[in-house]
Amino acid sequence: MQTHLTLILFTLFLYLFFTGSAAAHDEAQDLVRSSCIHARYPKLCLRTLSNYSGPAKSPLDIAEAALRVSLAHARRASEYLGASKGGARSSSLSKLQRAALSDCEELISDSVDELQRSLEELKHLRQETFRWQMSNALTWVSAALTDGDTCLDGNVGPEVNRRVADVARVTSNALYLINRLGESGKGKPKPKLNAQPRSKK
Incomplete structure (x- = not known):
């Protein structure tokens, strides 16, 4: 009898666990879709953030995830460029x-x-420096975009252009999501409650 009850409770636990997980996943996907719909590259935004394995419970989570994606793409491009500069490919290039x-x-x-x-x-x-910090974040991401555009202005070949353009696209989406976060104020931390004064005896 006790074994049967244990089995029932275990089955109920699994049902509640997977139901809750599915609901959380659907909620996260809805947040990603609503966040990406007006991005400059909405399909790319949806694809990269839907595959992102981190938490996505708030607009701040989405903005952070977009930055992590952009950072990962930029690092891969940087590694490729470093290898290209020192590799055999560079010997076939002109001095310019x-x-x-x-x-x-x-x-x-x-x-x-x-x-x-x-x-x-x-x-x-x-909470007290939210606007200033958001301005900093936007400035740095904008600078990263400018760096990519400057790189594309050079005659560096189609493969480099493709990789740098990929970085520019995901970075543009990250810039949009950070700007959206700053305008909505939804990432602003709540003020900390002051500790209750001790009662005098």
């Missing part, structure tokens, strides 16, 4: 192209730093 490739590597490396700084800002938002 090698200079452009070197400049591009430096620019994308700067983008990585700027995206990292923006992510750190979002991870440590404070």
Whole structure:
């Protein structure tokens, strides 16, 4: 009898667990869709953030996830550029192209730093400095976009252009989501409640 009851309780636990997980997943996907619908590249936004494995329970989570995606793409591009500059490919380039490739590597490396700084800002938002911190985050992501555009202006070849353009697209979406977060104020931390004074005896 007790074994039967245990089995029933275990089955009920599994049902509630998977039902709750499915509901949370659907809620997260709805948040991603509503966040991405007006992004510059909505399909890319939806695809990259739907595949993101981190939490997505708030607009702040979405903005952080978008920055993490952008940072990952920028790091891969930076690694590719570093390998290209020192690899056999560079020997077939003209002096002007090698200079452009070197400049591009430096620019994308700067983008990585700027995206990292923006992510750190979002991870440590404070109620009293929220607007200032959001302004910082937007400035750094905008700078990362400018770096990518400058890189694309150089004659660095189609493969480099493809990778840098990919970084630019996900970064543009991240910029939109951070701006959306700042305008809505939904990522603003709640003020901390003052500790209750001790009663005098």
